[in-house]
Amino acid sequence: MSTIVETAIKDAVKMVREAGQLLLQAMDDKKVITKNGTANFVTEIDLKVQEILFGKLLKLLPDSNIIAEETADNIFALDKYTWILDPVDGTTNLMYGYKYSAIALGLVVDGVPYAGIVYNPFLNEMFTAQKGKGAFVNDSRIGVTTNGSLSDSLLGYGTSPYDRGKADETFRITKNVFNKCRDIRRSGSAALDICNVAAGRTDGFFEMELQPWDYAGAAIILEEAGGRITDWQGKNLTYISKSSAIVTNGLIHKELLDAIK
Template sequence: MQIDINEFIELVKSVKPMFLNHTEAEHVTVKGRADFVTQVDIRVQEYMRNELSKRWPDVQFMGEEKDNSDIDFNGAVWILDPVDGTTNLIHDFKDSALSLGLCEQGQVTLGVIYQPFLDEIFWAQKGKGAFCNGKPIHVSDTRKLEDSLVAVGTSPYHRDLTEENFNAIRCIYEHCVDIRRMGAASVDLAYVACGRVEAYFERNLKPWDFAAGKIIVEEAGGRVIDIKGSSANAMAPSDIIAGNGYIEEDIKKLLIERRIQ
C-alpha cells in the first residue's frame, strides 16, 4: 500500500490539540479497575477513523474504543490506540501517546507513535528503517543485562496476575541496572527503539498496545518476542519482551528459569 509518509505524519500530529485539552481529559468513564476512557480517547479515535477512511476507504479499522470482532487480518487493517497511557493523561503525567500501526496480510508494515506532550514522533516502514522526528534511530548496543535499563509494565487490568508479574519484575530488577515504569506500552517500545532503554517486558498486551511499536523496534535493529522466544504476534493478545537483540534473550532465560511463562 502506497503511503506518503510525510503527509501521514502530519495527519497524526494534527491530534496534538486534542491531547492538550485538559477539560476533555477530565471527563472520565470507568470501564474497569484501572481501565479508563476520556473524551480525548473518543475524540482522537473518531477523528483518526474518519480521516483514515477518507484517504484509504478499503482498509479496515481496529481501535481500542470499539468492537473489533469483525476484523479480518487477511486484509489490510489500521490498528489504533488513540491514547496509550490514559491513566497518565488523567493524572497529568506526560507519558501518553497515539499509537497507529498498519497490518497487511498478517504483517505489520507501518508504525507511528506520537507523544504530543514531548513533540516526539517515532515511525517505521517495513524495510526502510526507524526514525524519531526525522532522524534515524537504532537500539542500544549494550550486550549485558547487568548493564541495562529495563522498562516494565504491571498489567493493571489483570490483578489476578499481580504476584506472578511482580515476581518477574523483581527477577529482572535483580539482574539489571534499574527498571522504569512509563505506563504506556507504545512509549516503552519507542524507547527501546531509540536506545533509551535496552528492553521492555509486559504481559497481556493487546494489538493496539504494541503493533506500531513492534515494527519500530524491529526496524531499529531490535526484536519483540514472546516469553517462549518466538516473534510476538501483533494481531493477538500477547506477553512480550522487546529488546536490542541481546537483552530480550537474557530476560527470556531468566523468566523460564523462574517458571514465569
C-alpha cells in the same frame, strides 16, 4: 509498495500529529468512563481522537480494516489493509496530568506489519518507521543499544493493571529481573516504552499482557531500529490477539527471556 500506501502513511503522520494536540488539553472538565476491568478508563479525549482518525484513515485507504481500542466490534483479521490504533496509550497518565501519553498507529499490509507511527505530543516526539526503511524520531534515524549484558541494562516494564490477578506473578518476575539488571522503570505507556528501546534509551521492556493496539505501532519501529519483540515463549506476536511481550535490543533477548521464567 504502491503509491497509495506510501501517500497514506505520509498523510497518517500528519493526521496523528494534528490529533495529538487534543492530548494537550486540560483534563479538568473532561468526562472519564470506567470500562470493564480494574483501572481501565477511557476519556472524552480517547473517544474524540479515535473518532477523528477513524474517519480519516478510512478515506486514506478505502475498504481497509481498522482495529481500535475503543471499538466494541473489532474485526481481528489481517486479510486487507489493516490499521491498528490506540487513540491514547497511557490514558491514566493523561487523567492525572502525568504528561506521558501517545497516539499509536500501525499499518499491516498483506498480513505483514508495514508501518508504525507513535506520537508523544508532550515531548513533541514523532516516532515513525516503514518496513525496510529504518526507524526515526522527528526525522532523525534511531537505533537500539549495543549492550550485550542484562546486568548492564536499563529496562522498562508494565504491570498489566487491568488484570490485578496478574500482580503477584508480575512483581515476582520484576523483582527477579531487577536483581539481574542495572535498573528498571515503569512509565505507563507500552508504546512509548517500546519506542524508548528503539531509540536506544533503554535496553529492554517486558509486560505480561498487551493488546494489539498497545504494540502494533511501536513494534515495527523497534524492529526497523534493530530490536526484537516476541512473546514470553519467544514466539512472534500475532497483531490480532493479546499477548505477553518481551522487547529488547536483540542482544539481551535470550537472557531476559530466561530471567522471567
